[in-house]
Amino acid sequence: DADVTQTPRNRITKTGKRIMLECSQTKGHDRMYWYRQDPGLGLRLIYYSFDVKDINKGEISDGYSVSRQAQAKFSLSLESAIPNQTALYFCATSVAGLNTDTQYFGPGTRLTVL
Amino acid sequence: DQQVKQNSPSLSVQEGRISILNCDYTNSMFDYFLWYKKYPAEGPTFLISISSIKDKNEDGRFTVFLNKSAKHLSLHIVPSQPGDSAVYFCAAYRMDSNYQLIWGAGTKLIIKP
Numbered sequence: 001d002a003d004v005t006q007t008p009r010n011r012i013t014k015t016g017k018r019i020m021l022e023c024s025q026t027k028g029h030d031r032m033y034w035y036r037q038d039p040g041l042g043l044r045l046i047y048y049s050f051d052v053k054d055i056n057k058g059e060i061s062d063g064y065s066v067s068r069q070a071q072a073k074f075s076l077s078l079e080s081a082i083p084n085q086t087a088l089y090f091c092a093t094s095v096a097g098l099n100t101d102t103q104y105f106g107p108g109t110r111l112t113v114l
Numbered sequence: 115d116q117q118v119k120q121n122s123p124s125l126s127v128q129e130g131r132i133s134i135l136n137c138d139y140t141n142s143m144f145d146y147f148l149w150y151k152k153y154p155a156e157g158p159t160f161l162i163s164i165s166s167i168k169d170k171n172e173d174g175r176f177t178v179f180l181n182k183s184a185k186h187l188s189l190h191i192v193p194s195q196p197g198d199s200a201v202y203f204c205a206a207y208r209m210d211s212n213y214q215l216i217w218g219a220g221t222k223l224i225i226k227p
Contacts, residue, residue, distance in 0.1 A: 004157070042118065042203060042217030043158070050212075058214065090157050096213070102148070103215065105157025 003027045004106035006091050012112045019078040021109050023091030032074040033092040033103065034058075034066060036085075043090060049074055081113040117141045118206050120218035128226050133191040135221050137204030140185065144206040144216075149178060149189050152201045152220070161202075162189070191223075199225045 004025045013019050023032065030051050035043040035058075045058030047066040055066060063085060065077045078085055088110050092103040119138045127133045137147075145166050150158035164171040164178045164187070171178050177190045191198055204218040 040123075040219055042120075042205070042219045043215070044217070045214055048212070048214070056212065092157070094213075102160045102163070105159070107155065107157050 004091060004093055004104055006089075006106040006109050008109060009107065010110045012114065013081055014114050015082055017081050017113075019081050019111065021076045021089055021091075021111070023074045023076070023106055025072050025091075025093045025104075025106075027093050027095075027104060028071075029093035029095045029104070030071065031094045031096065032068065033094070034064075034074065034076045035090045035092065036060070036087040037090065037108075038087050046076065046089075078111075078113075081111075083113045086111060086113045116219075117216045118204055118218040120202075120204055120221050122221050123219070124222040124224065126224045126226060127194050129196060130193045133189075133194045133198065133223055133225070135189040135191075135202050135204075135223065137187045137189075137218055138185060139187075139206055141206070141208070141216075142182075142185065143208050145209045146207055147178070147180060147187050148205045148207075148215070149176075150203045150205060152203065158203055194223075194225045196225050196227060199223060 007022045033048040034046040037043050049068045067075050090108050091106040094103040148163040149161040151161045152158040162173050162176045180187045201220045201222045203220045205215045207213045207215050
């Protein structure tokens, strides 16, 4: 079984709809992240969480919210989806080592907003 | 302002030859640099990293070189194999920024048989 899972894998929705993307991990990592990837661009950080009580905004948090329901679960919500939120979304986890922080990624969710 | 740049969107290399992927950065405060590999329909997977206090790190067929004066790093794959065909991302972080990774746009490597 995959260590980091994302649901759904694909989603098509309409402008104005509320959407939730879910991420679960079995790695036992404290840190979780949400990224989006757009064509021709690298991954950009939306939100991250270092433990259940810790939520931080990333580079592009506007239009998004998150919930860390448990150590293993981190969900991303689009309160009112718009077409420029069409992208590939990745969840990642990590555990801080000494001066390093290697991240492990889920398979991604392809979201299309019409 | 892109702090991490991968200027080659794609690279084609003959199987068995050396693949060299390049990455430039603008922030001299980065502490760590990482390379990730991504296959279609999968998330990125960690490949190799290098601390800013080193200039080379090697792991099997993969070697990363860091030139801090030029703000440049490169990933060498020797010999290249068909399974190396993927998109390669360069990323960097500062420890005092909560390890937030800054990513390049990626280079698609195609290994020709």
